Amino acid sequence: MKKIRAKEINEKITWQDITPGAEIYEPATSRYVQTGDWRVMRPEFIEDKCKQCLLCVPFCPDSSIPVKDGRRGDFDFAHCKGCGICVRVCPFDAIDFVKEDR
């Protein structure tokens, strides 16, 4: 039986087409879902202060700090929930924590 892909499960899907028990037949599908929209506080990356130690990366519970070629970039705000753990662990005050102003 052809399995429905996670990308095809969206807010238009009917009850006939949704998967039994809401099962998902592939891994890492949270990247398709915006989980950052409940953020109250927002981390701000201050690149000048960052020493690229990358300590914040494994501490982020939502894998929202992208790393490319051994260097971190700005936050993935589609998935960052604003928990502030990165702010706490940064040894160089390279992450500010401000009220979300959306």
Added chain:
Amino acid sequence: MAIRERMSGNEAVATAMRQINPDVMGAFPITPSTEIPEYFSQFMADGLVDTQFVPVESEHSAMSVCIGASAAGARAVTATSSAGLAYMWELLYVAASSRLPMTMAVANRALTGPISIGNDHSDSMGARDSGWIQIYAESNQEVYDNFIQGVTITEATRIPVMICQDGFITSHGVSNIELLEDEKVREYIGEYEPEDYLLNSDHPLAVGPYGTAPYYMEVKRQQAQAMKDAMPVILEAAEKYGKITGRNYGFFEEYRMEDAEVAVVVIGSSAGTGKAAVDRMREEGKKAGLIKLRVFRPFPRIPLAEAMCRVKAVAIMDKAESFSNSGGPLFSEARSALYDLPQRPLAINYIYGLGGRDITVEDFDRIYDELFAIEKSGDPGDVYRYIGVRDSRDGEGQER
């Protein structure tokens, strides 16, 4: 050749489990179902099964074990009663909504309070909206037969199945039974080959994700459809089972209903008592009949209504209160099923047998006498009644 034996309902269920040889059993002992994991542990010690038995610290965990095992791709079973079933409550919904097959033996027992180990149906009736299939038995033979069929039904529907019997009455009462040979049971249930399961590393799977408002209702609607679609599956499982055993099952059993003018609808072991009363009525030339409901979930709304509509008056029996002030759970649903018919019988409800209170043939005699009186007068009176309860108004000719 079938094997002739004599055993209690609990031993019969444990024997069915041994023959099924499930992958996982998670269980915590509670009266009156304790013997099921006890017998099963003996089978394990004797090397008769390959099951991973998980002796957990509570029923909440027993059901969690079954959920984990089933999601992993295992054939899972458990057994419980009363407060144990109540303690599984939130997980019952998880199992059903995640569409995880498993078979649970329930030896029905009253819920507290007052504290009671006696039989009634308040435990499983309380769980009636959890999304589980519920099949009830009159006898040891039936609970054995139902449990084996339950494995087939749960795996074909992906709906967990509760196989219920009356605590002590059949769970501990020893009677004659006809067992299938082990290989026939295994041939009947077949190998369990789930399409998707967590231990299949070739096809990653997520089970039980969060269902936000845009998705939750679609998932529930599909679950409701699965329950509807389970109806023919239950009949097919029964038909296939009937072919190898000669014992035939449906959604309910009709006893002397062909020309019946009044009928009782009842679940479980009390049906046997009711049938004895029917026979006595028939000897006196009174056309009494009985319907024993076997499958309560899914509720066989249409066939049951068609069976009931052939009589003039029907007494629907509940071994559970729902404190609705409108009758017990079976009454509410069975009478509601009649509403769609152009011609329907008068229907009354009796709450009976709570906390292990016996119901006797004489009680059923009184019920049938009342039904014939209602048939004659056309007036059902107060439809919400009790039988078998001491009442200070006894002898004053009042409705109870």
